[in-house]
Amino acid sequence: MRKTKMMLLGVLLATAGAVSAAPATVATSGIQKYELKEFIADFTHFTVGDTVPAMYLTEEYNIKQWQLRNLPAPDAGTHWTYMGGNYVLIGDADGKISKIYDGEIFYHR
Structure with missing residues (x-):
C-alpha cells in the first residue's frame, strides 16, 4: 500500500512539473513579434495613445x-x-502614438 501511494505521489509531481513548464504565451511570427505596447525614451515612459x-x-x-x-x-x-x-x-497633427516596434525589426528577414 505504501509503495502504491509513493508511486501515485511521484506521478502527480511529474505531471505538475510538466504542466508548469508549458509556455504561458502564444508564439507570434513575422513582424508582430516586434510589436510593443510601451517603451522608455528621453527618460520618459511612453505607451500607445501617449503624445x-x-x-x-x-x-x-x-x-x-x-x-x-x-x-x-x-x-x-x-x-x-x-x-x-x-x-x-x-x-502628424497631434503626435499621438498609434504603433510601436522594437528597433530589432530592422534586421527582420
Whole structure:
C-alpha cells in the first residue's frame, strides 16, 4: 500500500512539473513579434495613445525610408520616427502614438 501511494505521489509531481513548464504565451511570427505596447525614451515612459514631445513631429525625425527598415506603410496622416531604440508611428497633427516596434525589426528577414 505504501509503495502504491509513493508511486501515485511521484506521478502527480511529474505531471505538475510538466504542466508548469508549458509556455504561458502564444508564439507570434513575422513582424508582430516586434510589436510593443510601451517603451522608455528621453527618460520618459511612453505607451500607445501617449503624445510624443514636439521635436518628434519635425521633419528631422520623420523616417521616409520605412521600407528599408522593414516597417509597414504609415497610415494617412501619420509617420514613423525613432525613439529610444524603437520605431514609433505617430500622428502628424497631434503626435499621438498609434504603433510601436522594437528597433530589432530592422534586421527582420
